[in-house]
Every structure is written in C-alpha cells, then in structure tokens.
Amino acid sequence: MTGGRVGVLVLAFLVALAATAPFVARYQPKRLDLDSRHEAASREHWFGTDELGRDVFARVLYGARISLAVGLLSAAVAGASGLTIGGAAGYAGGALDGVLMRMTDAVIAVPRLPLLMIAAAVLRPSVALLVLLIGLASWMETARVTRGECLSLRAREFVDAARAVGAGHIRLLTKHLLPNAAPAIAVTVTLAVGRAILLESALSFFGVGVRPPQASWGNMLYQAQATLGTEPWLALFPGLFIFVTALSVNLVGDTLAARQP
DSSP, X not given: OOHHHHHHHHHHHHHHHHHTHHHHOSSOTTOOOGGGTTOOXXXXXXXXXXXXXXXXHHHHHHHHHHHHHHHHHHHHHHHHHHHHHHHHHHHHOHHHHHHHHHHHHHHHHSOHHHHHHHHHHHHOOOHHXXXXXXXXXXXXXXXXXXXXXXXXXXXXXXXXHHHHTTOOHHXXXXXXXXXXXXXXXXXXXXXXXXXXXXXXXXXXXXXXXXXXXXXXXXXXXXXXXXXXXXXXXXXXXXXXXXXHHHHHHHHHHHXXXXXXX
C-alpha cells in the first residue's frame, strides 16, 4: 500500500472519529468531575483527565472537529483565492501578471505566523473568522502554481483550437486551462490542509486561536503547558493527533506530486 493511500485512510478514520464523537466518546468534553481530576489513562478514561476532571479522550475527539474543519475550510479559502489570482495572472500575462505576482511575492515575504498572531490578538476571532484569516494567509503557493500552469497551457494547441471555435476568456480559463492544471493545483491545496492545521494549533497554543472552553488540539496543548512534567498525557494525545494528521496530509501531497508528469 502506497504512502498516499495510507494517508487517505488515516485521514478518513480521523474524520469519521470526529463525525461520530457523540457516539464514540463516553463523556461530554465540557463535563466536570472534580472527583476524577488529574487521572492518568485508565479503562474509565482512556486518555486520562485534566485539572477539572474532563475526559481527555472526549476533548481530543471534539477538538478534532475544530482542528480538521479549520484545516479543510482554510485550505478551501486559500485554494479559491490562489486559483483566482494565479489563474488571472497566468491567463492575462503582461502588466496584470506582473502586478499580481509582485503582490504575491510581497505577501510571501511577510512571516505568516507572527502576522496571524497579531491579527488574531486584535480581532479575537471566532472559528469562522479564524478559518478566513488562515485561508487568506495561505493562498500564495496555490497562486504561483496556478499561474505557472496557466502560462504553460495557454500556448498549447487545444487552447488555440478553443479560441478558433469562439470560446471566450472565461470559458478558456474555466473549461480548458484550470481543469488541465488541476493535478498540480491539487498538490498545493492538499499541503495547505496540513499547513492550516499546524497554524491553528500554533495560534491556539499561543492563546490567540480557538478559545476555551471550546476544545481544539492547539488549545489543549496550550492548557497542558503548566503540567507537562506531572501530567504528560494532557499534551501527548492532542500532540500525537496533530502529528499523525499533518504526516498523513503530507503523504497524500507527496504521492500526488510524484505522479505529476
């Protein structure tokens, strides 16, 4: 079995766990049990409990809903933005290409995480706004790949043939160029999912992402900082899920990249 298939299966399993969290978890993620505080992993609490007696397994599963949703939706925002900018630059060429690519280079030059931390600290975003912020900070790679593919494809004979039968600019771009560029674009969008999950985790770890008591893998790590030495399970399990998810996404992306001609 290839690495890409393993990655897809692991991601499908994680999504299924997140979707079925109310049925899989024995406890609600916000349920307090002060008599069961600071417990290590056991038959009753598979991943242990935190300082408020909340079940860590339940919080990891419900946190997966936030972290995976942020990753997937942010990648969708980044993909749509990158397709629009890169497609316009690659198809139009000339001055518009120069302006859009210089803008892309300028955004790439700005460190992504510090910029997002400042924006999140000022805006104190909801999950929806966090998705938008991460997506709008992650479109540049897709734009550059889309632009390169469109520049290459627009000189092909099938594009000239489409022009000859009267295809307009929008049809040429949406029906001929972008579909043929889709395999390369899919690689960048796939990798954007893993990048978005890591960005959300980092923002939540620094206390400016998803706000407690709503659980995400990142804010679970943030809350576990003070007890790493005495209660390592509080950081181990969300950190492990972040690692496995990011690794699976990268395996899928690497497999797609290896299949490019």
